[in-house]
Amino acid sequence: MTKNITDVICPFCGTLCDDLEVVVSDDGKKLLEVYNACVIGTEKFLHSQSADRVTRPRLRQADGSWKDVSYDEAAEYTAQMLAKAKKPLMYGWSSTNCEAQSVGNEIAEISRACCDNTAAVCHGTTLIAVQDIGLPSCTLGEVKNRADRVIFWGCNPAHAHPRHMSRYSIFPRGFFTGKGQMSRKLVVVDPRVTDTAKMADVHLQIEQGRDYELLDALRVALKGEWLPDVVAGIPAEKIREVADILKSGRFGIIFFGMGVTQSLSKNHNIDGAIALTKDLNEYTKYSIMPMRGHYNVTGSGEVFAWQFGFPYAVDLSRGFARYNPGDTSSIDLLNRGEVDAMFTIGSDPGAHFPISAVKHIAEVPSVCIDPHLTPTSGVSKLHVPVAFNGVECGGNCYRMDNVPIDCRKVVEPPEGMLTDEQFLIKVRDRLKHLKGAA
Amino acid sequence: MAKSISVNLISGRTIQQGVAIESGKEKPSYRTACGIIEMDNADLKALGAWKNTNVKVTSDYGSVVVKAVEATQGPHPGVAFIPMGPWANSIVNPNTYSTGMPTFKGTPVKVEVAMDEPILLGIELVQKQCGVIVG
Numbered sequence: 279m280t281k282n283i284t285d286v287i288c289p290f291c292g293t294l295c296d297d298l299e300v301v302v303s304d305d306g307k308k309l310l311e312v313y314n315a316c317v318i319g320t321e322k323f324l325h326s327q328s329a330d331r332v333t334r335p336r337l338r339q340a341d342g343s344w345k346d347v348s349y350d351e352a353a354e355y356t357a358q359m360l361a362k363a364k365k366p367l368m369y370g371w372s373s374t375n376c377e378a379q380s381v382g383n384e385i386a387e388i389s390r391a392c393c394d395n396t397a398a399v400c401h402g403t404t405l406i407a408v409q410d411i412g413l414p415s416c417t418l419g420e421v422k423n424r425a426d427r428v429i430f431w432g433c434n435p436a437h438a439h440p441r442h443m444s445r446y447s448i449f450p451r452g453f454f455t456g457k458g459q460m461s462r463k464l465v466v467v468d469p470r471v472t473d474t475a476k477m478a479d480v481h482l483q484i485e486q487g488r489d490y491e492l493l494d495a496l497r498v499a500l501k502g503e504w505l506p507d508v509v510a511g512i513p514a515e516k517i518r519e520v521a522d523i524l525k526s527g528r529f530g531i532i533f534f535g536m537g538v539t540q541s542l543s544k545n546h547n548i549d550g551a552i553a554l555t556k557d558l559n560e561y562t563k564y565s566i567m568p569m570r571g572h573y574n575v576t577g578s579g580e581v582f583a584w585q586f587g588f589p590y591a592v593d594l595s596r597g598f599a600r601y602n603p604g605d606t607s608s609i610d611l612l613n614r615g616e617v618d619a620m621f622t623i624g625s626d627p628g629a630h631f632p633i634s635a636v637k638h639i640a641e642v643p644s645v646c647i648d649p650h651l652t653p654t655s656g657v658s659k660l661h662v663p664v665a666f667n668g669v670e671c672g673g674n675c676y677r678m679d680n681v682p683i684d685c686r687k688v689v690e691p692p693e694g695m696l697t698d699e700q701f702l703i704k705v706r707d708r709l710k711h712l713k714g715a716a
Numbered sequence: 717m718a719k720s721i722s723v724n725l726i727s728g729r730t731i732q733q734g735v736a737i738e739s740g741k742e743k744p745s746y747r748t749a750c751g752i753i754e755m756d757n758a759d760l761k762a763l764g765a766w767k768n769t770n771v772k773v774t775s776d777y778g779s780v781v782v783k784a785v786e787a788t789q790g791p792h793p794g795v796a797f798i799p800m801g802p803w804a805n806s807i808v809n810p811n812t813y814s815t816g817m818p819t820f821k822g823t824p825v826k827v828e829v830a831m832d833e834p835i836l837l838g839i840e841l842v843q844k845q846c847g848v849i850v851g
Contacts, residue, residue, distance in 0.1 A: 437731040629842070633778060636846060657842060
């Protein structure tokens with residue numbers, strides 16, 4: 279008899295869907311079916327079952343081949359590497375649970391590391407803007423029940439957060455939005471006619487990189503002041519039309535993504551978006567929310583902020599926490615060649631950092647803790663495969679609206695495999711011993 | 717018909733990229749999903765390239781060979797899109813301008829037809845550029 283597990287959390291994107299159903303074999307060792315998840319979430323659950331999965335740590339040899347080692351040997355290598363390094367970088371954290379992140383922070387403190395999460399290439403600039411100007415936000419439940427004006431600015435949830443629109447932002451029938459999509463006006467701002475834009479009531483096909491101008495133009499239009507004929511490729515009358523749509527709602531929400539965080543002007547784009555939200559609150563109720571990518575990147579920011587006082591790009595090399603994006607942030611540290619050891623967990627900088635930064639990772643002693651084979655494991659000296667968090671072990675995670683949700687274990691990991699947290703505890707204990715702390 | 721054309725490169729997620737990273741970055745499906753450049757029909761015409769032709773994309777920061785495909789979320793003349801991954805990151809602007817964030821969107825690039833040049837697998841592409849010895 280198979281077992282049906284309900285209310286399973288999906289560990290893929292920041293939407294952190296909590297309504298999945300998973301069918302497992304009688305002995306709880308095989309995952310057979312996944313229901314309710316998007317195509318990406320389904321693939322994540324099913325890939326944990328693949329026969330070609332690496333199940334033991336591997337150390338790269340001089341000839342480039344891999345040699346299997348035990349978890350104890352892997353922990354020893356990692357602890358030695360961190361103990362010897364003057365400025366190690368501990369990067370990732372967004373695809374693991376808060377418990378593991380907390381152990382990681384202990385390790386970082388002992389080894390005086392720089393620590394950073396995937397906000398470095400995602401919403402790092404958002405965090406800078408939030409510190410500049412604040413963030414009037416809400417939960418996704420409020421969006422579902424109240425939002426009658428929804429703006430997607432520089433984000434494409436149809437591809438990146440596939441169930442966001444059906445669970446929260448466009449289609450669901452909420453308490454005050456009983457007609458679902460019919461109750462809402464959707465505005466999309468994107469330089470491409472994305473699949474999200476195709477569903478919009480109004481699509482502003484902005485000139486790429488001109489977000490700051492358009493955000494400012496909308497603020498001007500709200501106040502009824504003079505505008506040039508065209509701003510960022512959008513005619514003034516269209517901007518005024520959108521300003522009227524935004525003003526006329528009862529509750530509006532601006533979701534924004536990489537289109538604003540990664541284009542030039544970066545944090546200033548988000549300053550502009552938050553200022554627009556503030557201005558709209560003169561007329562009606564508005565909130566703004568970043569579309570966080572990894573399922574627990576928000577949690578990583580929470581744990582860093584709780585333990586070190588800053589949400590990312592933390593430098594502990596002087597024995598206390600410093601935070602100065604551009605100086606203490608991963609890409610800059612790697613591009614300047616300041617890092618002398620690289621520790622990666624729950625992310626893939628090898629694939630998602632510019633190649634100039636990846637080249638530096640390949641030059642220094644490095645450990646990659648990841649269940650998958652990735653470009654990062656491909657350039658690292660030690661690869662430590664671990665159990666899939668959210669599939670083979672539980673733990674706390676934070677949704678994109680800062681709501682903590684406990685992930686569930688649904689299936690046993692392959693025999694003898696450790697979780698992130700278990701491996702990190704081994705490294706921490708060994709490192710304490712090496713540093714004479716215990 | 718030009719030998720090469722200049723376009724503004726952006727990168728980002730696609731659902732095919734999401735599925736490919738979860739099903740295994742060592743597999744050819746990752747290359748199929750992300751080793752591509754989505755170009756507007758007008759730009760393909762200006763370049764004189766058939767759809768699904770290998771092209772070499774060069775910026776100030778590097779070059780990479782990918783497959784030129786017709787834009788799936790267009791039209792967007794003058795803008796080209798490579799899904800996020802090692803192919804896009806071989807050529808994006810790594811400068812953070814003191815924000816910590818590389819400029820992943822808005823890199824000026826040159827695209828030229830490179831019919832006979834191979835598109836490398838994801839891990840292979842990174843290893844080759846980093847000079848990693850593979851056993």
